[in-house]
Amino acid sequence: MITxxxxxxxxxxxxSLLEKILFPVRxxxxxxxxxxxxxxTILITGASYGIGAALxxxxxxxxxxxxxxxxxxxxxxxxxxxxxxxxxTVKIYVADLRDEKEISNLLELWKNENIKVDILISNAGxxxxxxxxxxxxxxxxxxxxxxxNYTGPVQLLLGLLNGMLQKEVHxxxxxxxxxxxxxxxxxxxxxxxxxxxxxxxxxxxxxLKAENISVSCIYLPLVxxxxxxxxxxxxxxxxxxxLKAAKLITNYIIKRKRRYTPWWLGVxxxxxxxxxxxxxxxxxxxxxxxxx
Ligand SMILES: NC(=O)c1ccc[n+]([C@@H]2O[C@H](COP(=O)([O-])OP(=O)(O)OC[C@H]3O[C@@H](n4cnc5c(N)ncnc54)[C@H](OP(=O)(O)O)[C@@H]3O)[C@@H](O)[C@H]2O)c1
Numbered sequence: 310m311i312t313x314x315x316x317x318x319x320x321x322x323x324x325s326l327l328e329k330i331l332f333p334v335r336x337x338x339x340x341x342x343x344x345x346x347x348x349x350t351i352l353i354t355g356a357s358y359g360i361g362a363a364l365x366x367x368x369x370x371x372x373x374x375x376x377x378x379x380x381x382x383x384x385x386x387x388x389x390x391x392x393x394x395x396x397x398t399v400k401i402y403v404a405d406l407r408d409e410k411e412i413s414n415l416l417e418l419w420k421n422e423n424i425k426v427d428i429l430i431s432n433a434g435x436x437x438x439x440x441x442x443x444x445x446x447x448x449x450x451x452x453x454x455x456x457x458n459y460t461g462p463v464q465l466l467l468g469l470l471n472g473m474l475q476k477e478v479h480x481x482x483x484x485x486x487x488x489x490x491x492x493x494x495x496x497x498x499x500x501x502x503x504x505x506x507x508x509x510x511x512x513x514x515x516x517l518k519a520e521n522i523s524v525s526c527i528y529l530p531l532v533x534x535x536x537x538x539x540x541x542x543x544x545x546x547x548x549x550x551x552l553k554a555a556k557l558i559t560n561y562i563i564k565r566k567r568r569y570t571p572w573w574l575g576v577x578x579x580x581x582x583x584x585x586x587x588x589x590x591x592x593x594x595x596x597x598x599x600x601x
Contacts (some may be wrong), residue, residue, distance in 0.1 A: 357432030359534035406461030
């Protein structure tokens with residue numbers, strides 16, 4: 310288990326030249342990160358795998374209290390063990406963000422223990438690729454994505470907000486570039502849920518900022534994790550490493566900038582604006598050729 314976390318770091322060496330160009334990420338300024346996070350309580354949802362686990366491993370080097378949430382207890386326990394000798398204090402919480410009751414219990418527990426979150430990294434996520442005609446008996450795909458990626462994070466945040474008043478707080482939403490791009494066939498459950506939370510948070514952003522609560526939306530490209538690599542056709546596509554994504558998030562913790570998008574996303578969006586409907590026509594052609 311613990312070796313797996315080591316590979317989270319090592320996978321950076323596997324970056325191709327193209328990946329280095331597409332996904333440049335500055336090394337974290339450790340001094341500034343230390344200043345920003347020391348003595349802070351940092352909640353990371355989805356800390357058992359992927360980006361969340363890599364981020365927890367980086368932040369563990371500092372005098373922070375890490376609250377790590379996910380469903381897989383043994384992964385959280387292994388992560389806790391692997392960072393036991395670091396500067397942080399770690400608390401792990403096994404909870405399913407799709408379950409209203411489990412979120413209420415977590416919130417109640419933190420309230421009773423007077424735990425107040427300074428930095429919330431809303432990272433837990435579920436992705437599904439499934440085309441419409443294979444989804445007729447799978448309404449639960451949409452329900453599960455919506456609960457993990459949208460309603461669960463909203464419930465959690467609403468429950469934490471009272472404890473976030475009267476201090477400087479930072480919320481980071483780990484989102485995806487797809488939210489900002491034309492819709493893609495097969496991704497309806499995932500994309501709609503990511504768009505929904507993104508929109509909810511952006512609608513609330515000015516009200517939050519007026520109370521000294523900053524929001525950063527991190528629109529990530531493809532990242533090599535358990536989530537993306539179940540999809541075989543993603544294996545050959547350029548992707549960011551988990552560690553790079555985690556470093557990028559720490560850079561946004563330091564700067565509190567409102568948005569991250571990869572440098573080339575503007576070009577792709579411009580192309581989509583100039584040629585509206587092009588992706589739709591390409592997808593339609595492919596579907597007609599391949600059939601259902
Ligand atoms: N990988 C990519 O290409 C990519 C691209 C853009 C954005 N993102 C976003 O990055 C975030 C992290 O994804 P990742 O790539 O690191 O995926 P990952 O390796 O699959 O990790 C997802 C994390 O979310 C947790 N999670 C999933 N369902 C949950 C639930 N119902 N309740 C509580 N925790 C839950 C998982 O833990 P358990 O299974 O233990 O609960 C796991 O720790 C997601 O929000 C994703 O949308 C990923």
